[in-house]
Amino acid sequence: MDSKIFINRNFLSLWLGKVISQLGDKFYAIALAWWILQKTNSPKVMGLFLLISVLPGLIFGFFAGALVDRWNRKYVIIITDIIRGLLVILIVCLSIFKLLQVWHVFVIGASISFITSFFDPAIQSIVPQIVDKERLNEANSMSQMVNGICTVLGPMFGAVAISWFGLTYVFLLNGISYFISAILENMIILKSNYRISDETNNIWIDMKEGILFLKNKQQILRVIIIIAIAHFFLGSLMVLLPFLAKNLNGNGVQNLGYMQAILGLGLLLGSIYIRGKKNDTISEYYLINLIMFVGICFLGIGIEQFIMIKTIIPYMIALILIGGSVACAVVFWQLLIQLNTPDNMTGRVFSVSTLVGNVSLPIAYGTFGVLLNYSSIMKLMLFSGCCLIVLCCVLIFRLRLNKIKESILK
The missing domain is CATH 1.20.1250.20 (MFS general substrate transporter like domains)
Structure with a gap:
């Protein structure tokens, strides 16, 4: 190889x-x-x-x-x-x-x-x-x-x-x-020029330093907020997917298998596509736009439910697009953190980003599991899509506002 x-x-x-x-x-x-x-x-x-x-x-x-x-x-x-x-x-x-x-x-x-x-x-x-x-x-x-x-x-x-x-x-x-x-x-050989934290420090001091770093590094903090938002609404999709599969024509279990497989295929294709991008094309705007596109796909699934489409193919198209967008977004946020975090701080920053994702997913499972008892797949997908799009628009607006403030200060 x-x-x-x-x-x-x-x-x-x-x-x-x-x-x-x-x-x-x-x-x-x-x-x-x-x-x-x-x-x-x-x-x-x-x-x-x-x-x-x-x-x-x-x-x-x-x-x-x-x-x-x-x-x-x-x-x-x-x-x-x-x-x-x-x-x-x-x-x-x-x-x-x-x-x-x-x-x-x-x-x-x-x-x-x-x-x-x-x-x-x-x-x-x-x-x-x-x-x-x-x-x-x-x-x-x-x-x-x-x-x-x-x-x-x-x-x-x-x-x-x-x-x-x-x-x-x-x-x-x-x-x-x-x-x-x-x-x-x-078999891995590490580079010799990478620094690690000073082990003589108190571990609680190291944790405090990590929190202060995130507090002062607004770009990384915004990326972690985006991770939390994305995980929460992707959690909603995972909750709704089995019920969606059951409501479509054909065997419900087979439908679910096809949907999960096509979502995985989207992750794979997105990873292949994003590999050709250079570091200097990576930005918060690109990341936010990817999450917004996921919101648009959620709206698409909601609309498909509204017009009562029962064949699986249109839903699979939306899912492969969601998978591809998520793969690109994951690569982007990892790169943004790696490029903007000191060597001796990456463990703490990545642990926070992982923690945020792991917390938001079960919250989403519980929230949308309850909401599905009182609402429909169509309404919840439309709601999730609208929320993602609105939140991404707010983040883009704040980014541009910060750029204007920085240019005025210069």
């Missing part, structure tokens, strides 16, 4: 490890959901497990980001992958000996969430340490491409693997994927 296509050999190792571990994660998610369904047949237990699985990351995320800024990020991603692999292997052992209980799954899920709160900011922060500044956009787009590939292929191969090999062996595949990822990450 040509390392030039994949930026350099260091990034190639990181990228391959990410593909393998994320595919394993997709297998694990499907297998675990199916196991909980078989064991309890309770939506409440499933919902509680999802909450428990994200709660430690929400509580410890910023603290973990501060520690990531102190430590060697290569070792952080290797050690966290090994620990996550061991935790999944523990599920395998309990399953083999017929000892696996719901509370085991809850404890292990919470533990994986805690460990992942270190892994996520570390793997985002490590990219500038192995890639030249001029090629950061390519690196981010390649990383985002992994999400598209795994979203398209993961559920399909995961379901096949469960039917062929059974749940226990699918868990085993996920555990092994973490170990393979760790081996590949061990």
Whole structure:
């Protein structure tokens, strides 16, 4: 495999490890959901497990980001992958000996969430340490491409693997994927000119410095606000999608599979498209316009519902456009943070951006899950689309106002 296509050999190792571990994660998610369904047949237990699985990351995320800024990020991603692999292997052992209980799954899920709160900011922060500044956009787009590939292929191969090999062996595949990822990450060589935070400082001082940095760096703060808005309304789409699929012609489950796959394909195509963009084309305006376009697609789905279109193709067109726009937006916000954040602060900044996204998604799930009991898919999609467009217009207006103020001060 040509390392030039994949930026350099260091990034190639990181990228391959990410593909393998994320595919394993997709297998694990499907297998675990199916196991909980078989064991309890309770939506409440499933919902509680999802909450428990994200709660430690929400509580410890910023603290973990501060520690990531102190430590060697290569070792952080290797050690966290090994620990996550061991935790999944523990599920395998309990399953083999017929000892696996719901509370085991809850404890292990919470533990994986805690460990992942270190892994996520570390793997985002490590990219500038192995890639030249001029090629950061390519690196981010390649990383985002992994999400598209795994979203398209993961559920399909995961379901096949469960039917062929059974749940226990699918868990085993996920555990092994973490170990393979760790081996590949061990091949990475970091640049020597990157600084990390001073470990002699109190950790609380580091966290305070991170908050002050964000407070004073308005551009990054705006980007994080955009992330929160986008995640919230994308959460609404995830809630409404199964009900939308059920209402269309054909088999509801198959419709949902097609819709999720086409959304993943959009992520993949968007990542391929954005790879050709240069760093100097990246701006907040571009990011906001992408989110606004997602709002327009939401309006399109609402209008399709209004005129009672029952065939799946028009909805799939909207979804592939949403996926492509989201992929481009993710690459842009990652690059904006990387280019405007000091080396020894990226762990804290990325942990905040991840935290914001992880908080806004469950809020969206709860909010729109309740609203759907009192409203319709059409109204909620039109509402979401209008909100995104209006909020993006407000952000653009404020950006232009700030530009005018800066020019007057000069």
